Amino acid sequence: MAAGLSRDERAIFKELSTLLGDSEKVLMGLPARMTYDADSYTVERAIPSAIVFPETTDEVQRLVRWCVRKGIAYVARGAGTGLSGGTLPPHGGLVITLKRMNRILAVDIENRQIHAQAGVVNIRLTEAVKAHGLHFAPDPSSQTVATLAGNIAENSGGPHTLKYGVTAPHILRVTMVDARGEVVSLGRRTEAGPGLDLLGLVIGSEGTVGIITEAWVRVVPVAPAVKTALAAFSTPRDATEAVAEVIAAGVVPAALEMMDKNILGALHDAFGLQFPEGTQALLLIECDGQPEAVEAEAAEVARIMESNGAIDVHVAKDETERTRLWIARKKGVGALGRVAPSKVTHDGVIPRSRLPEVLDYVYEVAEEFGVYVANLFHAGDGNLHPIFCFDDRDPKQIENVVAAGHKIAAKCVEVGGSVTGEHGVGVEKSSLLKVMYSEDDLKLQKDVRDIFDPGPNCNPGKILPDQKGYGHMHTSRGLNR
Ligand SMILES: Cc1cc2nc3c(=O)[nH]c(=O)nc-3n(C[C@H](O)[C@H](O)[C@H](O)COP(=O)(O)OP(=O)(O)OC[C@H]3O[C@@H](n4cnc5c(N)ncnc54)[C@H](O)[C@@H]3O)c2cc1C
Numbered sequence: 034m035a036a037g038l039s040r041d042e043r044a045i046f047k048e049l050s051t052l053l054g055d056s057e058k059v060l061m062g063l064p065a066r067m068t069y070d071a072d073s074y075t076v077e078r079a080i081p082s083a084i085v086f087p088e089t090t091d092e093v094q095r096l097v098r099w100c101v102r103k104g105i106a107y108v109a110r111g112a113g114t115g116l117s118g119g120t121l122p123p124h125g126g127l128v129i130t131l132k133r134m135n136r137i138l139a140v141d142i143e144n145r146q147i148h149a150q151a152g153v154v155n156i157r158l159t160e161a162v163k164a165h166g167l168h169f170a171p172d173p174s175s176q177t178v179a180t181l182a183g184n185i186a187e188n189s190g191g192p193h194t195l196k197y198g199v200t201a202p203h204i205l206r207v208t209m210v211d212a213r214g215e216v217v218s219l220g221r222r223t224e225a226g227p228g229l230d231l232l233g234l235v236i237g238s239e240g241t242v243g244i245i246t247e248a249w250v251r252v253v254p255v256a257p258a259v260k261t262a263l264a265a266f267s268t269p270r271d272a273t274e275a276v277a278e279v280i281a282a283g284v285v286p287a288a289l290e291m292m293d294k295n296i297l298g299a300l301h302d303a304f305g306l307q308f309p310e311g312t313q314a315l316l317l318i319e320c321d322g323q324p325e326a327v328e329a330e331a332a333e334v335a336r337i338m339e340s341n342g343a344i345d346v347h348v349a350k351d352e353t354e355r356t357r358l359w360i361a362r363k364k365g366v367g368a369l370g371r372v373a374p375s376k377v378t379h380d381g382v383i384p385r386s387r388l389p390e391v392l393d394y395v396y397e398v399a400e401e402f403g404v405y406v407a408n409l410f411h412a413g414d415g416n417l418h419p420i421f422c423f424d425d426r427d428p429k430q431i432e433n434v435v436a437a438g439h440k441i442a443a444k445c446v447e448v449g450g451s452v453t454g455e456h457g458v459g460v461e462k463s464s465l466l467k468v469m470y471s472e473d474d475l476k477l478q479k480d481v482r483d484i485f486d487p488g489p490n491c492n493p494g495k496i497l498p499d500q501k502g503y504g505h506m507h508t509s510r511g512l513n514r
Contacts, residue, residue: 117459289413
């Protein structure tokens with residue numbers, strides 16, 4: 034891929050190819066670089082100088098050491114499904130993509146653990162142990178594409194987080210090339226060990242303290258019984274009040290997902306899905322566990338749905354029907370592709386009892402800024418995901434989408450929640466951390482990060498406020514910061 038490069042670029046291409054022992058592991062040239070100028074948050078973009086595809090921890094280490102030696106910025110990338118701009122390289126430099134590190138290295142059924150490379154796609158972990166009645170519980174809705182290390186770096190949630198937790202409790206140990214270029218192992222294959230919890234620090238750090246190359250993960254038994262239902266409501270408020278009551282009653286469904294009328298409209302237009310007459314909001318509820326407990330839990334949930342005005346509650350009779358009920362949830366985001374050329378999936382989290390009022394607020398803010406919004410979210414976790422549909426060729430629309438998102442995030446904090454529930458801070462939310470933390474809180478975070486990466490070379494410009502340091506989108510011409 035050296036055709037069309039300038040003399041300086043050809044020299045860099047040669048250097049990187051030699052470092053990795055293969056020119057097929059290096060991409061340069063503007064068309065290739067532009068492909069990597071954003072992840073799934075497409076409002077901000079920055080073009081990298083080169084993209085590299087290491088296949089081993091040793092190759093990642095060589096790349097990081099090369100960057101440190103030259104003072105060049107780098108950022109790790111998995112599948113690029115991140116929704117807060119974590120993989121865009123604001124200062125140019127290298128995008129180090131882990132997609133070719135996609136091998137499962139060991140499956141230890143006896144201890145219910147898997148050892149895998151960073152770029153293994155999430156769903157493959159479950160596929161590797163399915164025959165033994167086990168699964169990897171973290172299941173972001175992007176799980177057929179997103180990578181293990183991307184999940185770890187974002188501490189991802191998913192539809193089943195309500196019962197099984199986010200990614201963190203399922204990660205035992207990682208191998209990481211730190212920002213000095215040293216290979217370190219953090220965590221243990223047994224339960225927590227002595228010393229500072231550096232594994233905890235790495236999980237959710239959005240690739241700002243090093244590049245994860247391998248991980249040992251925990252897998253857990255698949256529940257022996259599962260029951261899935263769809264409940265239709267004539268107002269979003271009835272649906273959110275039902276969610277709040279389920280949680281207040283101490284019931285913990287495996288999943289409790291909400292879709293509003295704009296999602297349902299898009300699903301109808303795209304896939305011909307039909308919903309009961311007058312449906313303005315839909316809840317998908319899944320209970321799992323021992324058969325008797327599941328029956329009791331499902332009956333209690335159905336009672337709560339009905340007492341909150343559900344106009345229809347439909348329980349799946351078998352596995353085929355269960356899969357059909359999930360279609361609405363799984364195809365909702367894709368269906369919105371028909372509505373507008375671009376979308377931003379906003380993300381916040383609030384105490385579940387505040388869902389009814391904050392969802393009302395989301396609609397008000399969208400109207401105030403003239404932005405089309407659809408809502409599809411992990412309601413049981415108190416996660417809000419207003420999805421803004423717009424045309425990113427119009428700067429005014431981008432401005433409105435960003436302003437509406439910031440206003441909603443501030444509301445989440447005001448009611449006792451957070452500016453992000455599971456999609457991370459990236460570049461999207463960094464200025465908003467000031468709404469949540471004091472200057473001293475943020476300074477401590479920066480001091481800790483500086484210990485790991487004094488450069489900063491490792492994913493600079495992310496998470497902490499005032500770090501962006503880049504003036505405009507579509508930046509970066511050379512391999513400099
Ligand atoms: C349709 C759709 C549905 C989604 N559903 C959910 C959901 O239900 N729950 C949820 O939490 N998220 C969801 N997401 C967001 C996204 O899929 C997750 O954040 C996912 O974990 C990102 O994985 P990835 O491999 O795509 O990472 P990327 O987008 O490539 O990277 C994300 C971040 O991780 C860092 N990173 C990547 N690899 C490494 C590494 N090897 N070492 C260190 N840092 C690294 C990057 O630098 C970046 O900061 C969804 C996204 C889409 C598009």
